[in-house]
Structures are given as C-alpha cells and as structure tokens.
Amino acid sequence: MSELPSIRWGIITTGLISQWFVEDLVLDRPDAKVNHIIQAIGSSALEKGNQFAAKYCPQSSPTIYGSYEEVYNDPAVDVVYIGTPHSFHKQNCLDAIRAGKPILCEKAFTLNAAEAREVLAAAAEKNVYVHEAMWLRHRPLVHELRRLLHEEKVIGDVFRTFADFALNLDIPSLPPTSRYRDPALGAGSLLDIGIYSLTWAMLTLDPGSPASSELPRISASQTHLHGVEVTSSVLLKYASSGRQGIVTSTTMQPVDPVHIAQIQGTKGYINVEGPTPSMPLSFTVYERVGGGSSAKTVEKKYDFPRIGRGYFYEADNTALDILAGKKENALMPWSETIRVMEIMDEIRRQGGTKYAVDG
Structure with a gap:
C-alpha cells in the first residue's frame, strides 16, 4: 500500500452509511488504486466518535472531533465524506466548501434542485471539488x-x-x-x-x-x-x-x-x-x-x-480525481446531479410531495 498514492479522509457523522463506507475504505484490496487513510471523524459527541473509530478503523488512530466544523478545518484532512441525512447535506457541504475542503456527499445530494445549485455555485466560486456519492455508477x-x-x-x-x-x-x-x-x-x-x-x-x-x-x-x-x-x-x-x-x-x-x-x-x-x-x-x-x-x-x-459492499469504487475515483486536481467526477458530474434532482423535483410535484425548502 505504501507505493500507492494516499488520501486522508474526514468522516462526517457516525451513522450506518458512514460505518459501511469506512469498512470498505479499510479493506485490504490487492487491486486498490489508493491508500485510504481515516484521518478524522466528526460526531455530535466525542464518545460516539471514539466508539466508531475503535470498531470500524481499529488499525488507525483518527482524530476524533465533537463537531463537523473541526473536521473541515483540520489541515491534515484531504477530503470529507458526508454521510448525514439528505436534509443536512446542503449546510454540511456549504460549511466544508467554506473551509476549502473537497467533498464526497451521499445521495440524494440535497432535498431539491435549488439546494443543489446553491451548493455547486458555492463550490464553483471557491474552486472546490464536489462529488455526489452515487456509488452504483462506479461499479x-x-x-x-x-x-x-x-x-x-x-x-x-x-x-x-x-x-x-x-x-x-x-x-x-x-x-x-x-x-x-x-x-x-x-x-x-x-x-x-x-x-x-x-x-x-x-x-x-x-x-x-x-x-x-x-x-x-x-x-x-x-x-x-x-x-x-x-x-x-x-x-x-x-x-x-x-x-x-x-x-x-x-x-x-x-x-x-x-x-x-x-x-x-x-x-x-x-x-x-x-x-x-x-x-x-x-x-x-x-x-x-x-x-x-x-x-x-x-x-x-x-x-x-x-468485495465488501462496493463503496471503495467511488472512493478510489474520488481520491484519484482530487489527486489529479479535478473539480468534478466524470461519472457523476455536477450537471448530472442537477438533472437527477430536477427529475425528482418534478416527480414530487406531480405526486404531491412537498418539503418546506421547496418554497
């Protein structure tokens, strides 16, 4: 693994999806493209973060933070993975972008297309990498x-x-x-x-x-x-x-x-x-x-x-993008994130599902 390029991850939240993602990152894979390092974990409580680290990345010693903001501001973190529920994605992404941190954010990217455009506009202004984690596309x-x-x-x-x-x-x-x-x-x-x-x-x-x-x-x-x-x-x-x-x-x-x-x-x-x-x-x-x-x-x-659950395919591609200086992923570019959100907005409009953020 030492001959591979390395990327240091900051993990936002300790829920089920983050657990699965980290389990895949620490797999010993002979065909791995990147050496993934769990550098930091952000949680609402330090105890939860420590328990998460002990169970899911026992071979490393990530820094445990009691807030997400500390992960975004950690200079040792190369990229943040956001595994919070959909309704928090917009603010989590905006906070990470403000700190200049590249992002892999779980799907659905936001609650609607308007929120997605706001996040991606902020990323464009700050020249920050953002990638929606639709892992299916990378398999x-x-x-x-x-x-x-x-x-x-x-x-x-x-x-x-x-x-x-x-x-x-x-x-x-x-x-x-x-x-x-x-x-x-x-x-x-x-x-x-x-x-x-x-x-x-x-x-x-x-x-x-x-x-x-x-x-x-x-x-x-x-x-x-x-x-x-x-x-x-x-x-x-x-x-x-x-x-x-x-x-x-x-x-x-x-x-x-x-x-x-x-x-x-x-x-x-x-x-x-x-x-x-x-x-x-x-x-x-x-x-x-x-x-x-x-x-x-x-x-x-x-x-x-x-092999594992298959999250490492998107993690490898995200890391390689960032190491190459890219700002978007070719399999899930920003335009595709917007297109998917627009389609789901229209489905909800016709179906009568409205969220408070829809206005």
Whole structure:
C-alpha cells in the first residue's frame, strides 16, 4: 500500500452509511488504486466518535472531533465524506466548501434542485471539488452492462427498462423523529431508495456520457401515509428515441432479493440480479438468435465478485480525481446531479410531495 498514492479522509457523522463506507475504505484490496487513510471523524459527541473509530478503523488512530466544523478545518484532512441525512447535506457541504475542503456527499445530494445549485455555485466560486456519492455508477458491473448495451448492442436497440426498489419500513411504527417518517428530514421512498430505480433507468436508457444526457418527460404518481410518501410510480419518456423507463419505489413491501432491473431490447432482454438495487452482483443476457420457428434464446450470465459492499469504487475515483486536481467526477458530474434532482423535483410535484425548502 505504501507505493500507492494516499488520501486522508474526514468522516462526517457516525451513522450506518458512514460505518459501511469506512469498512470498505479499510479493506485490504490487492487491486486498490489508493491508500485510504481515516484521518478524522466528526460526531455530535466525542464518545460516539471514539466508539466508531475503535470498531470500524481499529488499525488507525483518527482524530476524533465533537463537531463537523473541526473536521473541515483540520489541515491534515484531504477530503470529507458526508454521510448525514439528505436534509443536512446542503449546510454540511456549504460549511466544508467554506473551509476549502473537497467533498464526497451521499445521495440524494440535497432535498431539491435549488439546494443543489446553491451548493455547486458555492463550490464553483471557491474552486472546490464536489462529488455526489452515487456509488452504483462506479461499479464495474455497471460499466460492463453499459458497454454491452450501448456499444455491442447485445439485445439490439434498447426500448424499455423496468426498475424497482422495495423495502418494508412500517412507517407508522417509527418514532416521529425518524428520518424515514419526518418530512423535514427528507422522508419518503423516492429520495432514499427510488433514486436507485431512477439511476438504473438513466444508466440503461441513456447511451451517452452523463454530460450529454437527455432530460426525459415525466409522468408520476405517489401515495402518502401519515404525511410521508411511501410509494412512487414513474414513467420516463425519452423524446429523441421513444425509450421508456418504468421506475418504482415503496417502503411498504420487502425487496425482491433477486431481480433488480430488466432492460428490454429488440433482440432480447437483460435481468440484473443482486440483494438490493444498490448492490448488483450479476446480470444475465437473454439474446434471441435466429428468426421464425427456428428462433432460440441464448442465455449468458455475467458474475461480479462481491468485495465488501462496493463503496471503495467511488472512493478510489474520488481520491484519484482530487489527486489529479479535478473539480468534478466524470461519472457523476455536477450537471448530472442537477438533472437527477430536477427529475425528482418534478416527480414530487406531480405526486404531491412537498418539503418546506421547496418554497
């Protein structure tokens, strides 16, 4: 690892996502591109920070701070990872930008597109790197799938994608302060898990780079329970190609443990498989060969090894960006963050989900 370039991380908050992220950073990987160092941990309480460090990075001795601001201002920190709930992202990012710190911020990036624009405008003014942590886009499985779809056209012309993310959270049983129940914290299936369904559709229906992606037309419906959006159903229509995406999410049903998405083409289809839509592990190509009564379907499965949870792919790319002096990531540039937030704003507008920050 000593021959690799190093990057020193400041971890903002000690919640579940930060735990998973740090576990991946400290994995011993023979193909690692970067030596990731947990330099500092910011928490609301020093005791929580110390417990986090002892459990998740026992081989290092990060500095523990009882505030996020101290992490931003630590000169030994090269980049901060923000793993707080959506509703805090805007302020966390603005504070880090003010201190000149590069940022990897969890998805959903903010509560709406207006907040995202405010953050990215501040980053542009201060010339600070900002990257939305949509880890799905960095996985080798996704890159190979897109190559087969859009370059080799293994299932012909793609015309439709189905993608769903379902969890059973039993919203009424949760305390009112839970981020899954409190609209002030960005509660709702769309921003939390529906963003993955949306991303699968965009990745498989958009053949080009994120920077040249098309903004689809949107038809959306949402259902609410106890004031919280619990089910979203969305139809995306790409005017230039006629391609459609059927994107759904719900917190009222356990997730299908196998099928994540299906991509349909004029010569076959592809099923993406894995425990959740955020963690694909394989996909199977069903290609129709021949025509008429002699036509047959050829099946080929592509397996990808499960190493940790897969957060290190985005961490490696973030680190390499920063070490190269870049201000955006090519797989998730600022324009794509804005596009995703605009689409989710429109889905919420049509579905009747409004946050206080929407105005």
